[in-house]
Amino acid sequence: MAKRTTALTVVLCLAFIGLAQAQNVKIGFINSMTGSEAPVGENLTNGVTLALEDLAKKGIKVDIIKEDDTGKPQVSMSAMEKLATRDKVAGVVGPYTAQCGYAIARVAEKYKIPLMVPVAAKDEITQQGLKWVFRPGATSYDYAEIVIDMASQLGKPKTMAIINENTDFGISVGRGAKEVAKKKGIEVVFEESYFKGSPDYRATLAKIKAKNPDLVFMVSYVADAILLMRQSREVGLQPKAFLGAGAGFSVAQFAKEKDISNYVFSSTQWTPDAKWPGAGDFGKRYEAKFGKQPTYHAAAAYTAMMIMAETAVKVGGNRDKIREALRAGQWSGIWGDIKFADYENYTNQNKHQMLVEQVQNGRHETVYPPQQAAKNPVFPFPGWK
Amino acid sequence: MTVFLQAVLSGMLIGGVYALIGIGMSIIFGVMRIINFAHGDILMLGMYLSYYLFTLAGVDPFVSVLIVLPLMFVFGTLLQQVFINRILNALPQNQLLLTIGLGLIMSNAVMLAFTSDYKILTTSYSSGSVTLSGVSVSEPLFISFLVTAALTALLYCFLTRTDTGQAIRATAQDSQAAQLMGINVRRMSRIAFGLGAALAATAGALISPTYYIYPQVGSIFTLKAFVITVMGGMGSVVGATLGGLIIGITESVSSVCISSTWKDVVVFVVFLLVLLFKPAGLLGKSRM
Numbered sequence: 050m051a052k053r054t055t056a057l058t059v060v061l062c063l064a065f066i067g068l069a070q071a072q073n074v075k076i077g078f079i080n081s082m083t084g085s086e087a088p089v090g091e092n093l094t095n096g097v098t099l100a101l102e103d104l105a106k107k108g109i110k111v112d113i114i115k116e117d118d119t120g121k122p123q124v125s126m127s128a129m130e131k132l133a134t135r136d137k138v139a140g141v142v143g144p145y146t147a148q149c150g151y152a153i154a155r156v157a158e159k160y161k162i163p164l165m166v167p168v169a170a171k172d173e174i175t176q177q178g179l180k181w182v183f184r185p186g187a188t189s190y191d192y193a194e195i196v197i198d199m200a201s202q203l204g205k206p207k208t209m210a211i212i213n214e215n216t217d218f219g220i221s222v223g224r225g226a227k228e229v230a231k232k233k234g235i236e237v238v239f240e241e242s243y244f245k246g247s248p249d250y251r252a253t254l255a256k257i258k259a260k261n262p263d264l265v266f267m268v269s270y271v272a273d274a275i276l277l278m279r280q281s282r283e284v285g286l287q288p289k290a291f292l293g294a295g296a297g298f299s300v301a302q303f304a305k306e307k308d309i310s311n312y313v314f315s316s317t318q319w320t321p322d323a324k325w326p327g328a329g330d331f332g333k334r335y336e337a338k339f340g341k342q343p344t345y346h347a348a349a350a351y352t353a354m355m356i357m358a359e360t361a362v363k364v365g366g367n368r369d370k371i372r373e374a375l376r377a378g379q380w381s382g383i384w385g386d387i388k389f390a391d392y393e394n395y396t397n398q399n400k401h402q403m404l405v406e407q408v409q410n411g412r413h414e415t416v417y418p419p420q421q422a423a424k425n426p427v428f429p430f431p432g433w434k
Numbered sequence: 435m436t437v438f439l440q441a442v443l444s445g446m447l448i449g450g451v452y453a454l455i456g457i458g459m460s461i462i463f464g465v466m467r468i469i470n471f472a473h474g475d476i477l478m479l480g481m482y483l484s485y486y487l488f489t490l491a492g493v494d495p496f497v498s499v500l501i502v503l504p505l506m507f508v509f510g511t512l513l514q515q516v517f518i519n520r521i522l523n524a525l526p527q528n529q530l531l532l533t534i535g536l537g538l539i540m541s542n543a544v545m546l547a548f549t550s551d552y553k554i555l556t557t558s559y560s561s562g563s564v565t566l567s568g569v570s571v572s573e574p575l576f577i578s579f580l581v582t583a584a585l586t587a588l589l590y591c592f593l594t595r596t597d598t599g600q601a602i603r604a605t606a607q608d609s610q611a612a613q614l615m616g617i618n619v620r621r622m623s624r625i626a627f628g629l630g631a632a633l634a635a636t637a638g639a640l641i642s643p644t645y646y647i648y649p650q651v652g653s654i655f656t657l658k659a660f661v662i663t664v665m666g667g668m669g670s671v672v673g674a675t676l677g678g679l680i681i682g683i684t685e686s687v688s689s690v691c692i693s694s695t696w697k698d699v700v701v702f703v704v705f706l707l708v709l710l711f712k713p714a715g716l717l718g719k720s721r722m
Contacts, residue, residue, distance in 0.1 A: 241694055247697075251572070255437045280572075284563070284570050302554070
């Protein structure tokens, strides 16, 4: 009997210690860890891993609860519900894709949980007047704006063709490109969205070639970007510049296909070359730890997690106070200056400085804007070899 | 005009590959009355095989056909013997479930082994092309079209000229009568499934230099093969060839004349029209 009592006491003590430790502020993290978006999702996970290391160094203790949405909006929504009702987290960072981000923004609003969306770019995510959704990353309009902006400064393009994938991100950026073109007085002579996964885009590209546009603007994920450029070369499509909107055009795999990717421009949110404090070091640290170059997704997830965790701990995990602190605060780091503001019809949107990179000799080089550039842009497109 | 010619030509070249996929499915259906929904996944295995033969052993994807074809033939016969053979007289929905299940196992096993990363096979001629009076011809696609044409011709000769080929056709026409005439129907079924698998995998190897490779790539092609087979007349080799070319050209021409957003709509409208006027398919004979 005495033994039993002792055992019970020990168990109870342990339980109390456990409870005491669980006092840490809880942060949810939703990401596409498996499924077809997993190759990019991995970057976000790694970014958060680095953020946790840095938080520990600063003595900030948080518990992270990770949820996998497999890239599907409905799974993302139920993950958000779980984090809100069962885990009662103070705030959530994620998810990765535009359609997931768009889907869970309203769930966050319903449960009044601060949600920080790192990279999902669909304009509407912060355009619905939602009070609890914050985005440090750029909007899909920004993706189109920076690269067309650069092209119109380098040359005097008059016509442009737009071809985009028919996903949330693709359609949203394609629409942005059309608006930007209108503002700059560039005529859009061709506009089409396509289903991804078709083995043959030659007919569409031949049609673009017949219109002979000065610029060709493309929005695609990884594999289609390579396919589109290969077939552009085949049909001899040769505009003054190929412009890509991040995603498939900004990954290392694309740059490695030198024959077809050389001199292609792409907008991006972040590069290790960027002259923001700590960006270069972050790149080196990431490469040392994970054995590959970080994409902008990693830097965005790192930044979002740092801000969310620091803010949440500072105010003791109270959701209302976190929201107020996020709206009032200002940050500066590897992502540049961050301030969540209301402008145009956006709410809690950071005006992020986009960059343009160009593939030169099989490497992505930052070429625009001039104050961030590491290399000079090559314009116009010198032609196929 | 050049744009239109370009569309017809590239549609025809890609249609040749579609035809090869369709023929395989059609032979399997003809002999066993089974719709093989693992067809696209077998094609995916062919892609991975030629990818690794190229990256690890330096075998050119077009040469690798010589390895992929016999290997996948054996794989197909084994698949038939171990799984398909058991359900030849089962309910159609059970046959469907089995082939779909086999396909899922293949794609997920590949995902487990090689991750879900996209793989791109880049050869020196991957984006090479020859321009003929304004129309560009993709080199790798042109070679694969030639290989496809040669294979189809060989297959046709095999089915019409050799004893085994004739036995396969006899089984396809009436398996009971064939058995009464002393044909080993089980053996014919094995050969037919082996042939179907070999053709699908070969198609995979042929498009691997111009396409990209990932574990779930098969589903796109299973659907295409199914449409081609039904359109051409289930069980008809010539019909499947015709169906493949029609689908390829329709896709390509409709994306030029209308828009690539609408090309699948056009393909399926054409498909429905064919079925409306020829319910058994272009060259099919209706069987009751």
